[in-house]
Amino acid sequence: MKIYVDVILLNTKDGKIKPLAIVWANGVNYAIDKVSQITRAASTIAGGTGMRYTCHIQGKSRYLFLEEDRWFIEKKEA
């Protein structure tokens, strides 16, 4: 399932974007400690395709997708 999220971004002077934090629905900010990979990829779990950012948050890695102009994370169906 796709979970669309708000993301706090840094727009760099050379035109790149870097996600800094994910804003969860309850208003809590989860800071992204490191982005280890950026690649175009399909999301096999949630569906769709976009730029996939491998983000490290509180010691865990999580995919964050930018599909056209919206960000989402994947959630496995229960």
Place this chain on the structure above:
Amino acid sequence: MERIILHCDLNNFYASVEVLHHPEYQNIPLAVGGDIEKRHGIILAKNQLAKKAGVTTGEALWQALQKCPDLHIVRPNFTQYLRFSKLVKMIYADYTDQIESFGIDEVWLDVTHTLHLFSMSPGQLADTLRRRIKTELGITASVGVSFNKVFAKLGSDLKKPDATTLITHENMESLVFPLPIEDLLYVGRSTTHKLHELGIYTIGDCAKYDVTILKRRLGKWGDYIWRFANGLDNSVVSTKQHEPTVKSIGNSTTCPKDLNNLEDVKIVAYVLAESVAARLKEAHLMCMTVAVGVRDTQLHGFTRQVKLHQATNLSDIIAHTAIQLYADHVDFSLPLRSIGIKATDLIIEENPLQLSIFNDQDQTTKLLSLETTIEQIRTRYGFQSIQRCLMLKDPVLSGFNPKQEHVIFPETYFKG
């Protein structure tokens, strides 16, 4: 130097894009099809499970449901398909600039002069393309690799889904020659029939046949098909900048209900004529000939055309001409299911026009500025914001926008 040509065919393209966006459809038979209510009822694409159940592209939705009662049918989302088609082409563009589209989901790539840059064999490049399409976009492709376009296309049809097939001079006799003749590009039903009469059942039969007899029987097509069968096709893969010249602009529609009389036809004809005229104006073209096509409820159809006295891009004139053609040639013994209007003999808008003393040129100029204004209003406020009064007589018949809804067109192999 021998050419290296790839033909990439995205497998079950529409259905694959739908499944990607709806993982819950992964394990159920799925088809992308028209709208049963509006009677645009054919299967456009299906996934492997539906294919196994016998569902075929082009059949009516009710036929497909009879074969496969659990079939899940979704409405097409052309915006999404066009987006994916563009994304796939961005991947191809990493390897060559000679990319020729053949419909929305097929392309030829000529990598003869760029392959050395990637230190890969043609087969490895094909596998790389498939892997990238799969991981980056989540859909699969079949790739045919050969020394000409026709065999490359044959190759991509041989193994599906997600496979590479190489056709070389060495293996063409064992791989291509045993295939039925109708697998060859441009061998349709009627050509197959003619070839069968000559005792030609496989591509190999055709390749070994006397070309002069083929030419006598089929005209220039005989020569084309013989060359195709022997791998002698030397047509080039056009560069991606190549835009084919437009030869006609037309729209047609299957109506939500049957058209029983000229009044019904008029309503639909005006909608179609407005779309054709708007597209002519956008392309800065005018037409000298208006053609109409009809199809009745038994699916029999015909086309008729008439030459105009003066070139036009006005919906009023196109509609009047078309309606006159319908009035002259349709007797409504059977109700009509679909109708179409096409503008051909196109000329550039700026060309000098020969005026006629019998035509009221002032009226034409007035109409042109009226239609331009209407189109501006529609661009700003939507298609339905301004309409002819006639449209209100039957909103069911007039409630479509052919200009925006029909965005994907068939293509021909013989371009330019």
